[in-house]
């Protein structure tokens with residue numbers, strides 16, 4: 001029962017993770033370490049095999065489907081990193097090559113202006129095919145979208161987003177800012193009140209976030225960016241390709257959603 005739940009859960013979360021773990025467990029548990037006393041060895045080996053296959057085998061096969069993984073770690077050539085390695089372990093960091101190239105080009109330009117700064121990404125897409133839904137971001141299935149973290153600072157230094165996952169710790173509207181959805185509950189907008197106090201010493205870096213948006217909007221391949229209307233106003237930025245989806249989409253005051261042509 002627990003195995004079935006793990007298989008279903010991992011399949012929903014990571015597309016092929018459930019299958020990989022099933023194969024690893026079968027080989028390790030029933031072929032390599034059948035002895036009950038060494039069951040823990042099977043458990044550890046299955047986990048290690050899962051990580052190895054996810055990082056070494058899945059990317060090569062994804063290329064057959066026109067998907068590439070986003071960088072796992074930031075480097076001088078590609079100052080881009082996942083907000084959490086969980087996105088990579090769950091195969092949620094696959095995109096079309098032009099998305100990866102655009103984000104890397106943007107990150108390089110940002111690093112020239114802000115040395116040592118990186119772009120952090122969250123959900124991109126799955127490695128295989130455009131039909132498998134990436135919950136809860138249904139629009140990400142085609143590999144042309146990726147969610148990026150805003151820029152933050154703390155104690156005079158660059159910092160990561162307050163939320164360890166990059167989502168759900170919001171920059172809500174101030175009293176004088178527009179909030180057209182106020183008092184209108186929506187299935188798509190999750191307020192997560194219990195998370196709003198997390199790491200609030202990390203403040204939104206408005207200047208760097210505005211520059212990030214401007215740099216993304218200058219890239220010829222950028223088709224659309226989603227950002228809440230009150231942040232567009234606060235950051236004093238407007239552009240035909242910078243949009244706000246009101247009630248029909250998730251909140252975009254904890255991250256920005258980038259869509260590439």
Ligand SMILES: [Zn+2]
Pocket residue numbers: 137140145146147256257258
């Ligand atoms: Zn998105």
